[in-house]
Amino acid sequence: MSFSSEMQAVVDELDRCDAATILHNLMPMMKAMDAKLDQLLERTASKSSCAFCTVEHNKDNHFTARCSKFPDSVSRTAQASKLHLCVKCLKPEHDLDCGMKCGNCGLDHNSYLCSCRRPHAQQLKRPRN
Numbered sequence: 001m002s003f004s005s006e007m008q009a010v011v012d013e014l015d016r017c018d019a020a021t022i023l024h025n026l027m028p029m030m031k032a033m034d035a036k037l038d039q040l041l042e043r044t045a046s047k048s049s050c051a052f053c054t055v056e057h058n059k060d061n062h063f064t065a066r067c068s069k070f071p072d073s074v075s076r077t078a079q080a081s082k083l084h085l086c087v088k089c090l091k092p093e094h095d096l097d098c099g100m101k102c103g104n105c106g107l108d109h110n111s112y113l114c115s116c117r118r119p120h121a122q123q124l125k126r127p128r129n
Helices: 001-015 019-044 072-084
Strands: none
Touching: none
16 A cells, blocks of 8 residues: 555545544543643753742842841741741652751751751861961
């Protein structure tokens, strides 16, 4: 069978199908493509290097530890809550128990949200000569 006769057979088959049947058959493929497109867009979207600031508000491209817009634990905790971030790992989506603990006090929150200071932090600094 030649290419043109194969194409004619496909066209004839399409003529026999009504639009509803064609759409019904195409919908699963279109939904799968839509899901893949959403994943691609999410993966390639610009992300801020600061957990608390959006890309638009992070003009200086600062990191979370250097955030001057949310400089203290109270404002950072409020922003994390507003953005629905995990208070342990500061990510929007993860397993229910991410297992992170504060490096300062060992409690169930991120170090950037900790209001405690390490009691021996001064002792860890090198003495000046």
